[in-house]
Amino acid sequence: MNAKKAFSILFLIVVLGFALRAYKLDANPFATDEFLDINSTYGYYKTGHWLAWDFNSDKVSENLYAPRDERAPVYRWQVAQLFHWFQPTETVARSVSVFWGIVSIVLLYLTGTYFSGKKEIGLLSAFLFSVSSAGVEIDRTLRMYAMFLPVFLLFSWFLFRFFEEEYNGKILFFRKIYEHFGLNIIWLLPAAAAGLISWYTHILTANMGVIIFVYLLINFFRIFFRKKRLATNKYAVALLVLLASSGIFYFIFPEIISGYSQFFTFFKFNSKYFYAAVSDYTNFFMAYSFIFLGIYALHKNAGKKSAWISTNFFSILAAAVFIWGLGFGLRFFFFAMPFGIILISAGIYRGAELISENSLKFKRWIFSGFLAVFLIILPDYSHFLSSNNFYKQSEDEADYRKIFAYIVKNGQPGDTLITRNFRSFYFKNAKLNIIPIKWEQSISMAELNQAVSKNSAIWTVFGDGKGSFDKEALQFIKNNFQLKKEITGEGIYKWEK
Numbered sequence: 001m002n003a004k005k006a007f008s009i010l011f012l013i014v015v016l017g018f019a020l021r022a023y024k025l026d027a028n029p030f031a032t033d034e035f036l037d038i039n040s041t042y043g044y045y046k047t048g049h050w051l052a053w054d055f056n057s058d059k060v061s062e063n064l065y066a067p068r069d070e071r072a073p074v075y076r077w078q079v080a081q082l083f084h085w086f087q088p089t090e091t092v093a094r095s096v097s098v099f100w101g102i103v104s105i106v107l108l109y110l111t112g113t114y115f116s117g118k119k120e121i122g123l124l125s126a127f128l129f130s131v132s133s134a135g136v137e138i139d140r141t142l143r144m145y146a147m148f149l150p151v152f153l154l155f156s157w158f159l160f161r162f163f164e165e166e167y168n169g170k171i172l173f174f175r176k177i178y179e180h181f182g183l184n185i186i187w188l189l190p191a192a193a194a195g196l197i198s199w200y201t202h203i204l205t206a207n208m209g210v211i212i213f214v215y216l217l218i219n220f221f222r223i224f225f226r227k228k229r230l231a232t233n234k235y236a237v238a239l240l241v242l243l244a245s246s247g248i249f250y251f252i253f254p255e256i257i258s259g260y261s262q263f264f265t266f267f268k269f270n271s272k273y274f275y276a277a278v279s280d281y282t283n284f285f286m287a288y289s290f291i292f293l294g295i296y297a298l299h300k301n302a303g304k305k306s307a308w309i310s311t312n313f314f315s316i317l318a319a320a321v322f323i324w325g326l327g328f329g330l331r332f333f334f335f336a337m338p339f340g341i342i343l344i345s346a347g348i349y350r351g352a353e354l355i356s357e358n359s360l361k362f363k364r365w366i367f368s369g370f371l372a373v374f375l376i377i378l379p380d381y382s383h384f385l386s387s388n389n390f391y392k393q394s395e396d397e398a399d400y401r402k403i404f405a406y407i408v409k410n411g412q413p414g415d416t417l418i419t420r421n422f423r424s425f426y427f428k429n430a431k432l433n434i435i436p437i438k439w440e441q442s443i444s445m446a447e448l449n450q451a452v453s454k455n456s457a458i459w460t461v462f463g464d465g466k467g468s469f470d471k472e473a474l475q476f477i478k479n480n481f482q483l484k485k486e487i488t489g490e491g492i493y494k495w496e497k
Contacts, residue, residue, distance in 0.1 A: 022095075024391040027392060030426075035423055045080040045084070054424050056427050056430055056431070057424075072147075072201050097143065104139075108338055109122040117301055128280070131379050132341070133280055140390060144201050148198065148204070149337070153338045155198045156339075159187075159212075161187040162184055162191045163234075165187065169186065182234045204332065207315070207319055209242075210315050211312050213242060216235050265325035273328070277317050282378060282379070290344045290374075293347035294345065294350065348375070400426050401426050403426075404461075407427065407461075414433065415457045416457065418435045418437065418460040435447070435451055442468055442469050442473075443473050444470050445476065457495070459492070482494050
């Protein structure tokens with residue numbers, strides 16, 4: 001396939017991916033994590049510091065969640081810059097994620113082409129990500145995961161090129177390094193820069209250590225069994241350097257290690273990640289079959305490249321299942337999905353090739369036909385076609401946009417609201433007196449009695465209320481507050497003297 005045709009198809013794929021991500025971007029109200037991000041990004045825009053903003057009182061909040069405010073500064077800084085030109089809305093804030101989603105589509109084409117040597121596999125990779133249900137969902141959300149995926153993929157790509165790609169330039173110093181150590185030094189700085197940005201986007205960048213260790217170990221034993229003896233090579237040397245530097249770092253900076261140890265728990269079995277890894281596809285077994293066929297196909301044409309992509313995917317999958325201490329969440333595994341997509345794309349391409357090769361006639365048409373069939377039956381398009389899709393408010397999630405709009409419309413300035421104050425984005429400048437429900441705490445009966453004695457009108461919102469109020473306080477509300485309205489399963493209650 002010539003470059004002009006490939007870029008024409010890629011353009012159409014990018015347009016499709018953009019449309020799926022940008023359409024009705026404000027259809028769903030902010031969820032919990034998005035509230036925290038809009039508070040901190042707007043606070044940064046207002047003050048130049050990572051401080052959460054209270055939209056109700058229009059000032060820096062004193063009771064939100066400070067440890068969250070400084071996470072992913074590289075991603076959040078981009079969101080904050082938009083507020084210099086646009087008002088803070090769901091669409092404006094989420095547009096940064098849409099942008100990074102488009103970057104991911106283009107990058108999957110580039111990496112898919114590079115690691116397979118075929119533009120067709122690059123285009124398949126770009127297409128599968130453009131219609132990825134996980135990709136569309138996360139790229140429509142105000143969270144750093146949309147940026148983390150392409151930055152980590154770039155980090156991995158540059159690191160491979162530093163470690164394995166032949167140097168063909170004219171700089172003598174770089175040539176000597178490659179001849180003596182087998183390293184392409186020209187990619188060292190790009191790899192370091194991408195790695196640094198990736199680290200400041202998400203701590204899961206640390207998984208690269210696992211990937212490098214496994215890749216070096218595989219190649220060390222590959223050479224050992226081929227030569228039947230221990231040999232000094234760059235894999236053995238790099239493996240020793242990695243282990244020694246890890247040990248030295250552990251003893252010199254134990255406080256740093258202990259600070260991040262909460263994110264990793266050894267021998268924890270979380271089998272859900274086996275399914276999450278292929279959640280974009282209609283059939284678990286079909287998806288993994290294409291992954292293994294892709295590994296086989298790439299290995300025949302590009303052994304080291306196949307080994308690197310496979311090591312990235314399966315090392316992260318193993319880490320997620322056995323050592324991650326983050327709990328389960330598709331968003332955590334999202335950054336590993338491109339490696340699986342490239343393998344599946346290679347598997348789809350090779351599958352269509354095998355079928356067409358065994359045909360007596362019309363090989364080209366049969367190849368194209370089966371390629372189309374695989375692209376129709378494998379991706380899970382139900383998330384776009386169902387009534388409860390990305391572009392409608394989910395019936396299972398609370399719509400705090402409508403809930404607080406009702407309270408603001410029917411309440412008065414000076415009324416008291418008992419709620420988790422990080423949701424203040426939806427009651428901007430309402431000048432309500434807030435009694436905040438603190439993180440992982442509930443309002444006691446004593447606190448509720450104090451509120452009743454000091455206020456003439458109190459509003460509160462909850463579903464079952466178990467996480468917001470203790471048992472006695474919850475019963476008091478049900479007996480003495482009036483249920484004004486119910487929206488998306490959340491009751492709006494009011495008490496008046």
